[in-house]
Amino acid sequence: MNFSNYEQSILIVDDEKSNRNILTELLSPVARIILAKNGEQALKKALQHKPDLILLDIIMPDIDGFEVMTSLQSHPETQHISVIFITGFHDEFAEEEGLSLGARDYVTKPFSNAIVMARVKTQLELKKKEHQLHLLANTDILTGINNRRQYETLFEKEWNRCWRSQKPLSYLLIDIDYFKKYNDSLGHSAGDETLTKVAECLESSLDRPADFVARYGGEEFVIILPESDLTAAEHVSKKLCDNIFNMKIEHPKSPHKFITISIGATSTIPSEEFNKNKLLNKADDLLYGAKDKGRNQYICG
Ligand SMILES: [Mg+2]
Numbered sequence: 494m495n496f497s498n499y500e501q502s503i504l505i506v507d508d509e510k511s512n513r514n515i516l517t518e519l520l521s522p523v524a525r526i527i528l529a530k531n532g533e534q535a536l537k538k539a540l541q542h543k544p545d546l547i548l549l550d551i552i553m554p555d556i557d558g559f560e561v562m563t564s565l566q567s568h569p570e571t572q573h574i575s576v577i578f579i580t581g582f583h584d585e586f587a588e589e590e591g592l593s594l595g596a597r598d599y600v601t602k603p604f605s606n607a608i609v610m611a612r613v614k615t616q617l618e619l620k621k622k623e624h625q626l627h628l629l630a631n632t633d634i635l636t637g638i639n640n641r642r643q644y645e646t647l648f649e650k651e652w653n654r655c656w657r658s659q660k661p662l663s664y665l666l667i668d669i670d671y672f673k674k675y676n677d678s679l680g681h682s683a684g685d686e687t688l689t690k691v692a693e694c695l696e697s698s699l700d701r702p703a704d705f706v707a708r709y710g711g712e713e714f715v716i717i718l719p720e721s722d723l724t725a726a727e728h729v730s731k732k733l734c735d736n737i738f739n740m741k742i743e744h745p746k747s748p749h750k751f752i753t754i755s756i757g758a759t760s761t762i763p764s765e766e767f768n769k770n771k772l773l774n775k776a777d778d779l780l781y782g783a784k785d786k787g788r789n790q791y792i793c794g
Pocket of ligand 1: 508550551553
């Protein structure tokens with residue numbers, strides 16, 4: 494797990510250019526800055542960039558800060574973004590209203606640079622901790638890829654997305670061949686190392702951002718390819734088998750001499766009749782077929 498390359502970003506929303514300029518100059522050393530000059534732009538950019546923090550002006554023409562906040566809260570993709578309201582000087586009502594809507598904090602105009610910086614840093618620090626906890630909870634400790642829990646979350650999300658668009662979703666169940674024999678002959682520490690290498694190889698073999706791999710359990714992995722039909726699943730399966738074999742990790746007890754994988758791959762357009770369980774069972778049957786036929790291969794169906 495690598496937390497260090499996580500760059501934080503702040504969306505600054507203010508209808509006055511001078512305020513945007515002051516805040517940008519002040520905060521650009523601590524985060525990437527995104528700017529919006531009205532409520533409509535703010536909602537659009539929040540959804541597009543999913544910043545860690547939004548500095549939100551209350552008084553703006555058309556959509557004001559309160560309305561922006563309400564919209565952010567009602568959207569599943571933006572409701573977790575922290576918001577600091579920018580209120581007029583001594584406007585207690587606005588502060589109360591903002592906090593009751595779910596803002597984390599507020600700053601008053603005219604700005605005190607030190608106070609803005611302190612409040613922003615506190616929120617960014619909290620966000621960083623939330624992000625780390627999220628990663629820890631959803632990452633497989635041994636291999637560093639998605640764990641079973643994250644698989645459940647992502648599968649549900651992609652399944653629903655493909656259901657709405659009525660596009661196919663492909664499901665690949667993958668098993669390392671003769672892995673028990675590998676552990677028995679070389680020891681569990683070699684086994685762990687190989688599991689990690691296989692996981693990394695599977696992950697790096699996927700090209701599109703929405704494709705994902707997770708450790709399903711033991712030496713089993715699952716890959717989901719949203720918006721992909723069986724032809725695409727077959728193409729990916731072939732690539733995965735080749736890439737794993739080409740790592741040439743010696744396996745003294747395998748007829749294939751090296752670490753290999755078997756894959757059962759299937760695809761469907763989500764519907765009531767063909768639910769997630771059926772997809773999983775079908776992939777499982779196909780995987781056993783690939784094992785029966787001698788392993789180091791994929792069966793798509
Ligand atoms: Mg304003």
